[in-house]
Amino acid sequence: MSRPTPHPSPVSRPFWDACARHELVLQRCAACSAAVFYPRPGCPACGSTRLEWEPASGSGTLYSYTVARRATHRKLADRVPYVIAIVELDEGPRLTSTVVGTDVDALTIGARLQVDFEDDETVSFPVFRVVAP
Amino acid sequence: MSPPPSIVGVAELAPARDTGDETDLTLSAAVAVEALADAGLGPEHVDGLLTHPMDTASRLIPSTVGEYLGLRLGYADSVDLGGASAVGMLWRAAAAIEAGMCSVCLCLTAVPRTTSGAVAGAPTRRTADLSPWREFEVPYGNIGATEGYAMIAMRYEHLYGDTARARAKVAVAQRANAAHQPKAYFSGRPLEIDEVMTSERIADPLRKLDCVLPTGGAAGVVVVRGDLVGRSAHPGVAILGAGEAITHKTITYAPSLTDTAIRQSADRAFANAGVERSAIGLASVYDCYTSTVLLTLEDAGFCPKGKAAAFVDEHDLTWRGSFPLNTHGGQLSFGQSDVAGGMSHVTEAVLQLQGRGGGRQVRDLRHAFVHGNGGIMSEQASVVLGVVS
Numbered sequence: 215m216s217r218p219t220p221h222p223s224p225v226s227r228p229f230w231d232a233c234a235r236h237e238l239v240l241q242r243c244a245a246c247s248a249a250v251f252y253p254r255p256g257c258p259a260c261g262s263t264r265l266e267w268e269p270a271s272g273s274g275t276l277y278s279y280t281v282a283r284r285a286t287h288r289k290l291a292d293r294v295p296y297v298i299a300i301v302e303l304d305e306g307p308r309l310t311s312t313v314v315g316t317d318v319d320a321l322t323i324g325a326r327l328q329v330d331f332e333d334d335e336t337v338s339f340p341v342f343r344v345v346a347p
Numbered sequence: 348m349s350p351p352p353s354i355v356g357v358a359e360l361a362p363a364r365d366t367g368d369e370t371d372l373t374l375s376a377a378v379a380v381e382a383l384a385d386a387g388l389g390p391e392h393v394d395g396l397l398t399h400p401m402d403t404a405s406r407l408i409p410s411t412v413g414e415y416l417g418l419r420l421g422y423a424d425s426v427d428l429g430g431a432s433a434v435g436m437l438w439r440a441a442a443a444i445e446a447g448m449c450s451v452c453l454c455l456t457a458v459p460r461t462t463s464g465a466v467a468g469a470p471t472r473r474t475a476d477l478s479p480w481r482e483f484e485v486p487y488g489n490i491g492a493t494e495g496y497a498m499i500a501m502r503y504e505h506l507y508g509d510t511a512r513a514r515a516k517v518a519v520a521q522r523a524n525a526a527h528q529p530k531a532y533f534s535g536r537p538l539e540i541d542e543v544m545t546s547e548r549i550a551d552p553l554r555k556l557d558c559v560l561p562t563g564g565a566a567g568v569v570v571v572r573g574d575l576v577g578r579s580a581h582p583g584v585a586i587l588g589a590g591e592a593i594t595h596k597t598i599t600y601a602p603s604l605t606d607t608a609i610r611q612s613a614d615r616a617f618a619n620a621g622v623e624r625s626a627i628g629l630a631s632v633y634d635c636y637t638s639t640v641l642l643t644l645e646d647a648g649f650c651p652k653g654k655a656a657a658f659v660d661e662h663d664l665t666w667r668g669s670f671p672l673n674t675h676g677g678q679l680s681f682g683q684s685d686v687a688g689g690m691s692h693v694t695e696a697v698l699q700l701q702g703r704g705g706g707r708q709v710r711d712l713r714h715a716f717v718h719g720n721g722g723i724m725s726e727q728a729s730v731v732l733g734v735v736s
Contacts, residue, residue: 217486217487218485218486219486220481220482220483220485220486221477221481221482222482223477223482226479226482252479252482252483252600277502277604278498278499278501278502278505278604279498279501280494280497280498280501280550280551280552280553281550281551282488282494282550283547283548283549283550283551284549284550285488286488286489286490286491286493286494286550287485287488287490290488296488298487298488298489298494298498298550299487300498300598300599300604308599308600309483309599310483310484310487310489310597310599311487312487312488323501323502323505324505337486339486339487
């Protein structure tokens with residue numbers, strides 16, 4: 215099963231390259247220490263351009279989610295019902311992803327999550343799995 | 348002191364599921380002519396124009412529309428604030444008039460729709476998007492409005508408790524209002540609480556009847572310098588104060604999912620107007636989803652945070668009730684014609700303040716609060732309107 219393919223920019227390319235190695239990376243601002251997602255040329259907190267890539271823990275918390283009962287994209291139609299999730303990473307930033315390998319009706323906000331990667335022909339996508347408490 | 352810039356003419360087409368061969372331009376022209384006639388003015392009086400991105404042309408929309416209407420303009424612009432565009436137009440028109448850029452400003456919204464063109468997965472302009480949204484949201488299906496608002500509602504209910512019944516009551520009360528607005532798509536089709544609460548699940552916790560029905564349509568208003576009020580057969584409706592706030596594009600990156608920028612936008616509008624919440628006799632607020640209304644009631648300051656469900660439970664939200672809300676049916680019952688849907692909240696407030704509310708007229712109305720909301724709670728625009736005697 216594939217997903218809509220992202221088209222990385224020069225700024226975001228290192229993120230997707232790391233995903234291909236099954237590594238989740240974030241930018242860290244050398245000036246104000248803010249962790250940054252999604253990738254940017256400048257820090258959205260302080261404006262510094264001294265952003266450096268670093269490995270992320272891959273751990274986070276389910277901040278919110280929905281269960282799509284209808285496909286929201288034709289490439290995702292085979293996955294219905296599927297989870298669209300906002301994950302708050304332990305480093306601070308939130309990102310959009312999905313939660314896989316779980317009963318969609320048993321999910322709860324606040325659930326602890328760990329990143330995993332879903333490979334298609336050209337891209338590795340970060341996805342999340344619930345960590346048993 | 349000169350009177351504030353005021354709305355003196357309105358026009359609105361009945362929303363339709365399929366507008367056939369109409370284009371943004373033909374629909375714009377239809378409401379422009381009608382709004383000017385309503386104002387007792389003609390194209391020769393217009394020197395300001397506000398429009399919005401259209402499918403008709405990729406660029407130079409204001410001059411395209413202006414030429415089509417035969418206007419000679421001193422001020423023209425395109426407002427790109429999604430559902431907040433219409434309310435945003437009012438502030439821009441008023442500010443442009445006060446800055447001397449124009450004296451009679453047409454604000455037009457028009458969006459055609461064909462049922463065949465709305466097939467899921469059909470190519471749209473969005474598929475060529477190279478924004479971060481396309482890169483980091485679309486692969487996971489976080490694409491349309493419904494999933495974004497669903498995640499907001501899910502977090503809200505996690506923090507403040509289930510709101511399914513209150514959401515349903517909003518839909519039902521607005522449907523009752525629509526019975527007295529013949530242009531409303533769902534006029535004459537009453538709705539019950541249980542119907543809403545058991546309708547098809549779309550994106551948890553939102554169900555089908557929590558969501559608007561996409562339509563095509565058009566609406567426009569004429570805003571004039573205060574001293575020009577009086578040509579119309581109807582009273583002018585003054586733009587007393589406005590506010591805006593834009594904090595994000597994709598909901599994932601919003602400062603908060605549940606404390607929205609509506610607060611900054613509404614606080615600014617009320618402060619600029621010098622009007623208290625208690626003076627508002629009509630709330631005409633953006634309702635893409637029932638849940639949006641609950642957040643708006645709280646963050647616009649009509650009830651405390653987390654208490655919207657109780658507020659809805661305690662009030663009659665119909666035109667004759669204790670808190671008249673979206674008396675045209677809201678977009679939930681009127682139909683959501685994209686950007687023009689946002690204008691429906693403006694036209695309804697103007698008609699009500701002018702005493703043209705027909706069978707749904709709110710009694711003794713002096714002030715209305717109108718709110719526009721774009722994208723996924725991303726663009727917020729508020730305005731306080733009033734009758735100046």
